[in-house]
Amino acid sequence: xxxxxxxxxxxxxxxxxxxxxxxxxxxxxxxxxxxxxxxxxxxxxxxxxxxxxxxxxxxxxxxxxxxxxxxxxxxxxxxxxxxxxxxxxxxxxxxxxxxxxxxxxxxxxxxxxxxxxxxxxxxxxxxxxxxxxxxxxxxxxxxxxxxxxxxxxxxxxxxxxxxxxxxxxxxxxxxxxxxxxxxxxxxxxxxxxxxxxxxxxxxxxxxxxxxxxxxxxxxxxxxxxxxxxxxxxxxxxxxxxxxxxxxxxxxxxxxxxxxxxxxxxxxxxxxxxxxxxxxxxxxxxxxxxxxxxxxxxxxxxxxxxxxxxxxxxxxxxxxxxx
Amino acid sequence: xxxxxxxxxxxxxxxxxxxxxxxxxxxxxxxxxxxxxxxxxxxxxxxxxxxxxxxxxxxxxxxxxxxxxxxxxxxxxxxxxxxxxxxxxxxxxxxxxxxxxxxxxxxxxxxxxxxxxxxxxxxxxxxxxxxxxxxxxxxxxxxxxxxxxxxxxxxxxxxxxxxxxxxxxxxxxxxxxxxxxxxxxxxxxxxxxxxxxxxxxxxxxxxxxxxxxxxxxxxxxxxxxxxxxxxxxxxxxxxxxxxxxxxxxxxxx
Ligand SMILES: Nc1ncnc2c1ncn2[C@@H]1O[C@H](COP(=O)(O)OP(=O)(O)O)[C@@H](O)[C@H]1O
Ligand SMILES: [Mg+2]
Numbered sequence: 001x002x003x004x005x006x007x008x009x010x011x012x013x014x015x016x017x018x019x020x021x022x023x024x025x026x027x028x029x030x031x032x033x034x035x036x037x038x039x040x041x042x043x044x045x046x047x048x049x050x051x052x053x054x055x056x057x058x059x060x061x062x063x064x065x066x067x068x069x070x071x072x073x074x075x076x077x078x079x080x081x082x083x084x085x086x087x088x089x090x091x092x093x094x095x096x097x098x099x100x101x102x103x104x105x106x107x108x109x110x111x112x113x114x115x116x117x118x119x120x121x122x123x124x125x126x127x128x129x130x131x132x133x134x135x136x137x138x139x140x141x142x143x144x145x146x147x148x149x150x151x152x153x154x155x156x157x158x159x160x161x162x163x164x165x166x167x168x169x170x171x172x173x174x175x176x177x178x179x180x181x182x183x184x185x186x187x188x189x190x191x192x193x194x195x196x197x198x199x200x201x202x203x204x205x206x207x208x209x210x211x212x213x214x215x216x217x218x219x220x221x222x223x224x225x226x227x228x229x230x231x232x233x234x235x236x237x238x239x240x241x242x243x244x245x246x247x248x249x250x251x252x253x254x255x256x257x258x259x260x261x262x263x264x265x266x267x268x269x270x271x272x273x274x275x276x277x278x279x280x281x282x283x284x285x286x287x288x289x290x291x292x293x294x295x296x297x298x299x300x301x302x303x304x305x306x307x308x309x310x311x312x313x314x315x316x317x318x319x320x321x322x
Numbered sequence: 323x324x325x326x327x328x329x330x331x332x333x334x335x336x337x338x339x340x341x342x343x344x345x346x347x348x349x350x351x352x353x354x355x356x357x358x359x360x361x362x363x364x365x366x367x368x369x370x371x372x373x374x375x376x377x378x379x380x381x382x383x384x385x386x387x388x389x390x391x392x393x394x395x396x397x398x399x400x401x402x403x404x405x406x407x408x409x410x411x412x413x414x415x416x417x418x419x420x421x422x423x424x425x426x427x428x429x430x431x432x433x434x435x436x437x438x439x440x441x442x443x444x445x446x447x448x449x450x451x452x453x454x455x456x457x458x459x460x461x462x463x464x465x466x467x468x469x470x471x472x473x474x475x476x477x478x479x480x481x482x483x484x485x486x487x488x489x490x491x492x493x494x495x496x497x498x499x500x501x502x503x504x505x506x507x508x509x510x511x512x513x514x515x516x517x518x519x520x521x522x523x524x525x526x527x528x529x530x531x532x533x534x535x536x537x538x539x540x541x542x543x544x545x546x547x548x549x550x551x552x553x554x555x556x557x558x559x560x561x562x563x564x565x566x567x568x569x570x571x572x573x574x575x
Contacts, residue, residue, distance in 0.1 A: 018575060056416040060574050078324070081418040092409030096341065108330030109417045151413070 007031040008190050014064030024050045026214045039205035040194045047214040048194035052161045056086045085152030089163040091144045095137040103150045110155035122153045142173045162193035178204050234265040236290040246286045252279050327419040331427025335401050339435055354443045358450040372509050373540035378451045383534040384506025390440045394469050395493050397432035398476020421567035432473035440465050461536035467552045474559035481572050500526040510542045
């Protein structure tokens with residue numbers, strides 16, 4: 001979708017070296033199209049917050065160029081920052097302000113004239129309207145997170161950054177958050193979120209970027225990614241139990257489980273070899289018959305672990321380790 | 323110019339004071355009254371006039387300066403230190419506001435509050451003594467320039483400080499002594515000549531002396547030297563603030 005229109009966010013060769021010599025971002029390049037939901041997946045310390053903070057103007061880039069809707073974040077910072085809403089990783093709020101006032105403050109800060117109607121809309125959509133006159137200090141953690149989202153949406157941004165929106169949040173709140181993100185997308189906002197929960201990326205993102213040690217290891221359409229890098233397993237339920245895998249089938253990555261009643265074949269979907277036909281022929285000539293067969297595709301989690309560990313090991317190998 | 327942004331910061335800072343109204347108005351009224359009871363009435367009755375002015379009246383400009391300086395610094399430093407401390411500064415840093423606008427919002431509010439306090443003290447003083455102000459416009463200029471300069475100094479302090487200790491060290495260890503030694507409660511004529519010379523290196527002397535001149539036309543140093551020094555101080559503080567935002571010093575890594 002992003003080769004047609006100008007990307008809403010374009011990062012070219014971004015480097016960030018923190019004082020001293022810590023290289024937090026290494027030559028990051030990235031393009032994000034309007035209306036996308038992109039998940040940046042990476043372990044703690046990967047550079048996710050640094051990347052977001054740089055785009056938003058909180059951290060100064062060491063080198064490289066970032067544009068938002070075609071505007072440079074340094075030279076046209078007023079334009080770019082008013083297009084961006086940021087929900088920070090930490091729950092940093094004022095304590096004694098009321099919900100309504102803190103959200104109004106944000107709107108003003110971002111240069112917009114007062115609009116109680118817009119703020120009412122935002123608060124209502126986040127189920128915060130009843131709490132509008134409550135002091136922030138009296139709210140629960142989940143509510144505070146919503147207040148931060150409301151602040152970020154107060155000035156009607158086109159791009160919303162959510163930095164680990166569900167870190168340390170329980171399952172039901174996490175599902176609420178996903179619902180909020182989907183609704184926001186309906187309203188046309190581009191959303192970039194960071195997470196270290198794979199299931200989160202799998203659940204809501206259109207595209208997934210993996211970031212590790214300050215580098216974008218990969219960025220790919222979620223479906224393509226799972227298709228391209230995913231491993232598939234073919235499971236065959238045998239009619240007769242097998243004591244061991246015949247030597248004639250040694251070429252295949254086979255596993256024998258369930259007391260010899262299940263044979264599992266693991267293969268990379270992007271390998272083009274007609275392995276399955278060969279395997280089936282091999283089974284036939286070894287006289288192994290099966291009553292049923294099914295396939296399963298590895299989850300994003302397995303893909304992620306493989307990438308980040310950089311080992312390329314297969315997930316099932318991990319399972320048999322002591 | 324992000325007018326709404328400046329207004330948002332200014333209002334936010336002012337509303338913080340509204341929440342602690344008692345503390346910000348009643349407290350200075352009480353302290354000022356105490357000063358007049360102790361220095362004006364009790365001790366002042368035994369001190370002769372200073373430069374043709376009763377001692378009670380003589381200390382009014384010094385008292386106003388003392389409060390104006392400490393209050394400007396604490397407003398200015400706390401205003402920016404607190405968001406840094408709790409983390410809400412991320413919002414200011416990611417907002418479409420320029421350095422100048424941020425400073426305008428925070429320092430404007432800090433100076434407004436300090437000026438308000440200055441007027442409260444002036445009013446309280448007028449309950450105890452008969453006030454005469456020879457040059458009200460010059461008085462106003464001194465009060466405004468001082469409030470702005472020292473709010474800026476506070477702002478710098480608030481950015482520099484990374485703990486509460488550092489935040490309070492400058493007001494208590496530097497400003498208070500300078501004010502007390504800057505002729506707030508005496509004329510430098512009363513000092514031995516060596517200490518008179520030393521006093522000339524105290525910047526606060528120029529402020530107190532200038533303000534006192536606007537009241538009674540008596541001063542330790544020439545009023546234009548006073549006005550010049552407060553302008554110079556303002557310029558220095560503003561340059562430091564510009565440098566801070568240019569380099570991101572302690573704000574943007
Ligand atoms: N202000 C800073 N000064 C120096 N190093 C920093 C600073 N902020 C983050 N880092 C370092 O940069 C790396 C990336 O941090 P961060 O962007 O917060 O990662 P993530 O959000 O992916 O967990 C970490 O190793 C962190 O210690
Ligand atoms: Mg982070």
